[in-house]
Amino acid sequence: MRTDIKKGLVLATITGLASPMPPPCNSSKDICLNGSSVTIPINGEIANLTTSTLQVTFRARNGTNLRLSNGLQTSDQVAADSPKIENGKATWNLPTRNCTVTAYGQNGRLVVTLSQPDGSNVTWPITGGGVDNKYQSLQYPRGPGRNIPLRDEFWNQGTEGPEKSGTGGDMIIPGNGNNNLDVAVNFMMPFWGYSAGEGRGSAYILPEDIGTKVNHKSVNGSLQTSFTHSFSRKQNTTSYTVIFEITDGSPLASAFSYRRYLQENNKLMRLKDKIAALSDTSRLLGAFHAYCFGVDGCSADSMKKLANAGIKKLWVGYDQESIPQDAVKQAQGQGYIVGPYDTYANGQPSNESDSHVAKWPGNAYPEQCITLYNGKQKLGFGQRGCYMSTQAQALAEPSTGNLAARLNSTTSNGVLSYFLDVDAASEFFTDFSESHGQNMMMDRKNRLDRMLKISKKFVLGSEDSHGWANGVVSYSHGTLTQMDNRFFGALLGVKEVYGGYKPDGGPDMFFKPISLPKNFATTMFDMSYMIPLTEAVLHDSVVNVDRWDVPLHKFPAVEKQRILQNMLYNVPAMLAINGTVIEEKGQQIAKYQNFFQPLHETGALLPLTKFEYLTQDKMLQRTEFGNGDLVLTANFAGEKLGGLEGMCVAAKIRDVEAKLCV
Incomplete structure (x- = not known):
């Protein structure tokens, strides 16, 4: 492993090697052994890693300490061999755990890697509440991003123990079964951070998130977050790396750290480069997103009516088997971009399938179904059919051409875009089949490979696209939605409440307005708990939008707030349209889209560089993009704040100013 002390990065790896005591050293300049700890200089601070427990503490120039992680849980603590220090890297062994540790500094960060035998696990790092009382708030990339005060009563409800059922929400509810969650699925990207006050905080990165789960609990009324990694030879997770960094404690500091990490490793592809490779990608700039339904919503005449209402740019999607070629031609001829909904994830018997996307030629179903450990098929979405194995599909493709045929057939009406559901959503599966x-x-690799092929021909989007897919997708549906894990069972899954897929021309799921229960309104839409972490990493790479089943008009009580958030974060609104919506809301939609278009045409190609709360109640917020090229200020309160009227957003594009009130 390469080590560069000049850049200040620290890496810890467990190796099992015993070594003589290293010579004395100057801990402000050299990595060295200090009693039972390894000390590593990083950007003028000293990282201290206890060899037996892996407790991590940073000491600032003024002597102030900040603990970034508690040590291993008591039952996991073991004696450590003396570290070997060589070439700026410390390596030692925890014999009773058969665990190898290596530590070093690089690029201003501390990185710790644990290597253990197949079948073992470790809970570490342990961060936040109960670790250092200076910590004030937690930031993590759930949806657009969370900013949770650690001692907030709402988010600590029900978190005192697994037997208590809380009402707080999101994934910080052990009593509701929302703990022990896969980081790969529940974090848009594998990082998180804390603000500790006085211009100081911490950031954490997992270079590989597969095999690691996140847990939350309340420790004396303060939220603690820990991570449990499973070492598995089958999953290639026998090595576990965590990277630590001291930040300035600002709300987006951890996101900026992760963005730098992606750039350092050439893992961030910017939207301007995607446009250079496929010019039709530029049609996304300034466009709202909408799914059309029914003949009166997806016809050429409807596309004309949308333009006549004043809607200048729009991504139009549909989930029926096709829409008329003249509708596609009309929409794209007036500057829109059209794309079908598709998914390769589900398979059903052709004569019983309830969806055209679940039908596959020949014996693809059931031969390409995922096989579970017990030999049974993995049931598909909604317990229908099966989940298809990406490995089985990849192995069969050279002879069957099923995926290529599906793509060609689905796009034969001339669409320029393609939406491939779930492929970028980070829900990965193990297939125990002997043949695939x-x-x-x-x-994950199979999904990346096939999305890359599609992205060379069509402007590609996927559901809830995670950071690892930024090189292949240009837009993501679901990333802007701040999901509560209970939403699917308690609301979306209850047709009598949320609505189902009928009637055909305007399914209730998309068009029936409903009132959100108070807790869901808080966990999903309270702007005092939301920050643009995901945008701080990916804004100039992926156009992030809401889920299609939570369109703008679904929840009337928060509709105005949501359109302000769209403007503040510089991301499009998601709509569900049919003839009735075009007739009744077309001009309102046009008003919003016309205001948004010049903001997004400028901002979509720029990184989000600053976010701040301008009032103590967090209702007045500001974002900046580029070097102040675009500045947006939104007032989510019902009264005037900082000179801006309530429920208004003020925009400044270089020297041009504009305002929208809703």
């Missing part, structure tokens, strides 16, 4: 077995990393 795969682990989770293989599943």
